[in-house]
Amino acid sequence: MMSIKDNLLEVKDLRVSFQTYAGEVQAVRGVSFSLKKGEVLAIVGESGCGKSVTAQTLMRLIPTPPSYIKSGSILFDGKMDITKLSNKQMEKIRGSEIGMIFQDPMTSLNPTMKVGDQITEGLIKHEGLRKKAAMEKAIEILKLVGINSPEGRIHQYPHELSGGMRQRVMIAIALACSPKLLIADEPTTALDVTIQAQIIDLMKTISEKTDSSIILITHDLGVVADMARRVVVMYAGKIVEQGTVDEIFYDPQHPYTWGLLRSVPRLDTNSNDELVPIPGTPPDLFAPPKGCAFAARCPYAMNHCLEEDPEHTTLSETHSSACWLLHPDAPKVERPVGVGGHQHV
Incomplete structure (x- = not known):
């Protein structure tokens, strides 16, 4: 049996609200769970149950205001409480320690930047690589996520790629700096069934190869059965x-x-x-x-x-x-x- 030291993430009594003109919306109300190193955890529930707000709070991506963390703690890697970090401190963690795969790559990728530049951005910022070395690593990562002819793809814009390829690019960006935790927020929602199966297989392979922990946010119980070890129902x-x-x-x-x-x-x-x-x-x-x-x-x-x-x-x-x-x-x-x-x- 694993000890508490084996937990990569511990969320305790997390409460997140949104202040609106009509009053306080209590989006997350006392959520507690843990995630072990190398584990895949699924958070499931209907739309509006608080699963995406929980995930975005882990990355401190929810806009403040109108949102605010009322109480609770998010202990990451046993050494830092994410709720108490400044925006500047979080910038060092996002991408390097925690990566996020968003549900709609067309709106999450920058349409004005080539794919290669979007992948190398984190490598240059967090790992201090020079442009050439970063591009070489970007090509390796695109190969890892199953994109053919990556030497050519890095020079393309998102609109030139298919939906499945764009999602693979999103995964490549999240993986670029080898984060300890990957948060996948509805990663297969906008894809057809065949591509969904490919993306699920890819994420399972990545988890096994890199020993990354994954939090999977979804309402698709088929994806959960195929990927996760544990399930949180919200x-x-x-x-x-x-x-x-x-x-x-x-x-x-x-x-x-x-x-x-x-x-x-x-x-x-x-x-x-x-x-x-x-x-x-x-x-x-x-x-x-x-x-x-x-x-x-x-x-x-x-x-x-x-x-x-x-x-x-x-x-x-x-x-x-x-x-x-x-x-x-x-x-x-x-x-x-x-x-x-x-x-x-």
């Missing part, structure tokens, strides 16, 4: 369940996780089975409910769920869930057919 700015991939897919304990699993197609069931969407909409984070945030959409909700937010129940060393159904006095319910092992909780 809802309404909070973590409602976390565990290993096997625990989340085969022994899920939170009704929201059940809903996510029922709303995606599966290869091991009848192809005529209808997908079951989660009814209702997420709560307004201007005024989050005092009880469980999922209670209004949960078919198993009890009166107590509306009044008090549940604490996390520890189910194993790696698995926990915040649901009142796990309380000893709660009525026993059966998971929906087709979710996990279909057993009582």
Whole structure:
């Protein structure tokens, strides 16, 4: 078993809000998780659940104002709290220690700069390489991410490349300075299915070759099953369940996780089975409910769920869930057919 010293990242009770003309939006509400060295961790949930805000906060990329970190800590590599660093200190970390792969390369890449110049920018800034040496390394990195004829590609602009190639360039930029942590924010969203599979395989290979830790932000559970070792499930700015991939897919304990699993197609069931969407909409984070945030959409909700937010129940060393159904006095319910092992909780 790994000790706390093996953790590359420890996020504790992170709370992030946005101040707007209408009031405070509580986007992230007490998130805590850790990431081990060389591990791939997926953060999943519906749009607006706080997963991208969490990821961007790790890089300190959310604009301040209107956003601000209310409380909590982000301990990176056991030696620095990212929440307490200045912008100048963060500039030294972004790209060199932590890299980020954004979901839309067409808007994330600079359309006025050639691909090679965008990759070498970090190498020149963080590693002090001269232009020629930086270009040589850029060509090596483009080869690593599977781009053919990289000697020619470095002289092209983003609009001259396909969507899959642009995403590979984004990965190359993130990898340029060999960061310890890669954050991939919906890295396959804008790509077709064939290219998605190639990008997933590429990221798995990179993780194995470079021993980088990866945080994968996605709503695609297929990508999660293929890449991650552990999964964090977020809802309404909070973590409602976390565990290993096997625990989340085969022994899920939170009704929201059940809903996510029922709303995606599966290869091991009848192809005529209808997908079951989660009814209702997420709560307004201007005024989050005092009880469980999922209670209004949960078919198993009890009166107590509306009044008090549940604490996390520890189910194993790696698995926990915040649901009142796990309380000893709660009525026993059966998971929906087709979710996990279909057993009582």
